[in-house]
Amino acid sequence: MTIVADSFVVPERRGTAGRVSDFFWRHPHVLLAVLLGPPLIWLGIVYLGSLFALLLQSFFSIDEFSGLINYEFTLATYRQLLTEANLDIILRTVLMAALVTLASAVIAFPIAYYAARYARGKWKAVFYLAVMLPLWSSYLVKVYAWKLVLAKEGILTWFFAKLNLLWLLDAWLSLPIVGGNSLSISYTGTFIVFVYVWMPFMILPIQAALERVPATLIEASSDLGGTPAQTFRHVIFPLALPGIVAGSIFTFSLTLGDYIIPQIIGSSRLFIGQAVYAQQGTAGNIPLAAAFTVVPIVIMGAYLWMAKRMGAFDAL
Amino acid sequence: MRSEKSNRAPFGLKIAAAAGLAFMHLPILLIFLYAFTTEEKSYQFPPPGLTTQWFAVAWSRPDVWAALTLSVKVASIATAFALVLGTLCAAAVSQTRFFGRETISLLVILPIALPGIITGIALRSAFSIAEIPFSFWTIVLGHATFCIVVVYNNAVARFRRISGSLIEASMDLGADGFQTFRYVILPNIGTALLAGGMLAFALSFDEVIVTTFTAGQQSTLPIWMLEELIRPRQRPVTNVVAMVVVIVTFLPILGAYYLTRDGDQIAGASK
Numbered sequence: 169m170t171i172v173a174d175s176f177v178v179p180e181r182r183g184t185a186g187r188v189s190d191f192f193w194r195h196p197h198v199l200l201a202v203l204l205g206p207p208l209i210w211l212g213i214v215y216l217g218s219l220f221a222l223l224l225q226s227f228f229s230i231d232e233f234s235g236l237i238n239y240e241f242t243l244a245t246y247r248q249l250l251t252e253a254n255l256d257i258i259l260r261t262v263l264m265a266a267l268v269t270l271a272s273a274v275i276a277f278p279i280a281y282y283a284a285r286y287a288r289g290k291w292k293a294v295f296y297l298a299v300m301l302p303l304w305s306s307y308l309v310k311v312y313a314w315k316l317v318l319a320k321e322g323i324l325t326w327f328f329a330k331l332n333l334l335w336l337l338d339a340w341l342s343l344p345i346v347g348g349n350s351l352s353i354s355y356t357g358t359f360i361v362f363v364y365v366w367m368p369f370m371i372l373p374i375q376a377a378l379e380r381v382p383a384t385l386i387e388a389s390s391d392l393g394g395t396p397a398q399t400f401r402h403v404i405f406p407l408a409l410p411g412i413v414a415g416s417i418f419t420f421s422l423t424l425g426d427y428i429i430p431q432i433i434g435s436s437r438l439f440i441g442q443a444v445y446a447q448q449g450t451a452g453n454i455p456l457a458a459a460f461t462v463v464p465i466v467i468m469g470a471y472l473w474m475a476k477r478m479g480a481f482d483a484l
Numbered sequence: 485m486r487s488e489k490s491n492r493a494p495f496g497l498k499i500a501a502a503a504g505l506a507f508m509h510l511p512i513l514l515i516f517l518y519a520f521t522t523e524e525k526s527y528q529f530p531p532p533g534l535t536t537q538w539f540a541v542a543w544s545r546p547d548v549w550a551a552l553t554l555s556v557k558v559a560s561i562a563t564a565f566a567l568v569l570g571t572l573c574a575a576a577v578s579q580t581r582f583f584g585r586e587t588i589s590l591l592v593i594l595p596i597a598l599p600g601i602i603t604g605i606a607l608r609s610a611f612s613i614a615e616i617p618f619s620f621w622t623i624v625l626g627h628a629t630f631c632i633v634v635v636y637n638n639a640v641a642r643f644r645r646i647s648g649s650l651i652e653a654s655m656d657l658g659a660d661g662f663q664t665f666r667y668v669i670l671p672n673i674g675t676a677l678l679a680g681g682m683l684a685f686a687l688s689f690d691e692v693i694v695t696t697f698t699a700g701q702q703s704t705l706p707i708w709m710l711e712e713l714i715r716p717r718q719r720p721v722t723n724v725v726a727m728v729v730v731i732v733t734f735l736p737i738l739g740a741y742y743l744t745r746d747g748d749q750i751a752g753a754s755k
Contacts, residue, residue, distance in 0.1 A: 185660060185662050186660050188661075188662075189660035189661035189662055190660070192661055193661065196580065199580075199661075200576055200580050200582055203572045203573075203575050203576035203580075204572065204573065204576045204588070206568070206569055206572055207569040207570070207572050207573040207592075207632065208588075208591075210569060210628075210629070210632075211569075211591050211592065211594075211595070211629070211632065212591060214610070215594075215595060215603075215606075215607075215629055216591070216594075217610065218606040218607055218609065218610030219598075219602070219603075219606045221606070221609060221610060221613065222602070222605060222606040222609055222610075225609070275504050275507065276504070278497055278500035278501045278504055279500075279501045279504040279505060281497060281501070282493060282497055282498070282501035283501075285493075286492075286493040286497075293745075296741070297738070297741060298505055298508070298509070299508075300737060300741065301734060301737060301738075302508040302509060302512060304683070304686055304733060304737045305512060305690075305730055305733050305734065305737075306689075306690045306706070306709075306726075306729045306730065306733050307690055307692065307706075308690070308692055308706050308709045308710060308713065308729075309512070309515060309709070309726045309729050309730055310511065310512070311713065312515070312709065312713060312722070312726050313511035313512055313514055313515050313726075314511055315527065315713065316511075316514055316515070316518055316527045316529075317511055317514060319526070319527035321526050321527055321528045321529065322527045322528075322529050323514065323529040323530075325529075326529045326530065364507070364508075364511065367508070368508060396494075417597075421597065421598075421599060422599070424599060425598070425599015425600060425601050425602065426599070426601075427601055427693075428692065428693065428710065431714070432713050432714065441599065441601050444601050444605065445601065448605055448608075454609065457605060458605075461599075461601070461602045461605065464598075464599055464602070465598065465602065468597075468598075
């Protein structure tokens, strides 16, 4: 609808619908405004507006005595954010997000590779559904399933006992940092559940990137004497990398903002999402909560900029 | 990788892919087993016995029904909003050229790209600034915000495949804009919209993070689940509800898959 006709070969239409239709045809900008208006009012004004209002609050501070928000521009809240305890939370969350992303890539790659290069016909559909169903099934049910798996009396302990490997599980749990009283209250448990819940988001972008690798390129590599390992290292992996980066956007961002998984399965030490939740809820410190939300936004902004430079968006 | 034999997957790859898929599916299957366990107080494995009595117990629980009804209502209305707004956005972006077109896609994706907690708190503080009390409608508005993207993505993909000449032909044959929409565009994008709507429904039905911020005293089914996870009251009932939720979310996903599966055979796509 980019062409505006300036002479008409047909007579004008009659009736309201016809006249409105003609009007839109002659004024495509009005049509565009009608189409874009409602979604833009909601997303552009209400949603973006509330986001900015939230971020603005991070430049206010809270009065320590009255607990009321002091509406004056200040950087005091950011100073409070950068104390050692809060930096600990940020570091812990970023490290967890990075590890989860790495593990997700390792688990997702073989599935994506098989689906892209070897699955044909019916099997392709089976693979697609096998990825889509866990990806879309309920988040809380997935977390709940792991509560069942990781419980002290649950299936994992039973499995280790059957294999006479309980000593291994106990040895792991007695390790500092990653260990704990049981898997469901340790960092190991949090890590496994994060990987489980976000890993499926990694598979489809990798698969999309791998499907675009021409078979002739791989044949050329082996014709030139490359071993399968060399072909993988120098041809397939570099071409799949944008897909991995695209998938990592999801795993990284979703881990960064989550507050439910570490609350249900994990030690009592906080992650960014939990800190935000606690600050806005029980502590009632909206400015600090807002300052905390700036952290994932800034990290994701930098991450997306880097991903864009690596061409990851073409793989989405 | 020798070119003639490259259709056989290496053994190691098969194992790794199978193990990965098993990792994705076994925990969900475990939910189905636990719905039948006789054990009430713990998550004991293997279950000491199997029973179907918990289905009857869950069936007679009014709080479960209230949460389920609320979730279905919220998801239906949020999906309806998302369908209208998402389709409008998709039509504008794919059928016209204007300044800032790229920004629109970013704007639509933003509510789902940012961590849910940010969207949740932003909406919550906006509601409290505007002095809107929390209600059914604040939940719906929150859900519609992040459901738009699903409908939008499906609709944009389909709009791109509809050949422009189809629309021009309809206009040349004398149809006005509305008739073209009704008889040419809608039949072509119908299945994509249905699929997008189903996914939006599944997304909304399952959402918990934004909902905790935009719901007042009401609890949707995910909020009910979350409370049970934090403070378990009757574990077997939770097991049954979890199983029902798995089944309820699988159906729209399978439906959406079958609807978009043959998407390549859209009229005019061969061009």
